[in-house]
Amino acid sequence: MRTVVISGGGTGIGLATAERFAADGDRVVLIGRRRQVLDAAVARLGELASAVVADLAEPVDVERVAAEIGSVDVLVNAAGGNALLDAPDDGPDGVAGVAWHWLANFRANTLTTALLTEAMRDRIADGGRVLLISSIAAYRGSGSGSYGASKAALHPYASDLAAALGPRGITVNVIAPGYIEDTEFFRGKLSAEREQTLIAQSHTGRAGVPADVAETAHWLASPAAAHVTAQIIQVNGGAERGR
């Protein structure tokens, strides 16, 4: 039985990924900041699931989590999101506001992934898998610059990590989804018009679903993908090519 650690595993893409691995009999460990959300996810997943509460942008939390979890076979870094969607109404504006959202997105996406991965690095089993979740925004932006940039930073990190861990048979890959429905990502703020625009950008004419990403993660973690490493797999129905 493999141990699969999934940051952001309480909701959306992370939860779908946990469901996919648990369906195969893997042990899944979910990480997130909200205890209630994680408890509900564990109840849904059954006895193969457990959860640890942590803010993965905080080094102290990450060190505690790594010690608590111990070893891992598959590490899926799904925690993240566009911090601008959580910006307080009375937050700073002007250049101070720019500093706020660039730093907030760096913490939410780049730091959560780098800190957890580095903390677990020596605890990943030989032949293991590391997956990083980027975004189509790393290629074509999403309006603010800072969210896409915080995801794009993961791409060279994956290359370096793949080179370092390759001799141990560990692969490191990035999945860059396009618009995925049924997640908490948009905080309920996605207008119907914007959603139609995102769907229209795809060649498949539909929104992505969390299972699209979960199945890709599951394949990348399988023996069939043992020679696939340092790659960025785009799961967006062709939307990155633009329309």
Ligand SMILES: NC(=O)c1ccc[n+]([C@@H]2O[C@H](COP(=O)([O-])OP(=O)(O)OC[C@H]3O[C@@H](n4cnc5c(N)ncnc54)[C@H](OP(=O)(O)O)[C@@H]3O)[C@@H](O)[C@H]2O)c1
């Ligand atoms: N949905 C899309 O259209 C889309 C497209 C491209 C890429 N993505 C990426 O896919 C990943 C999964 O997002 P999602 O779409 O499934 O949205 P989601 O439902 O909002 O999931 C994000 C998860 O990350 C956790 N999280 C966020 N910050 C964290 C932190 N500092 N420490 C620990 N956990 C943290 C959240 O839980 P807590 O709030 O409880 O911590 C939540 O469970 C994200 O990296 C997102 O950027 C999403």
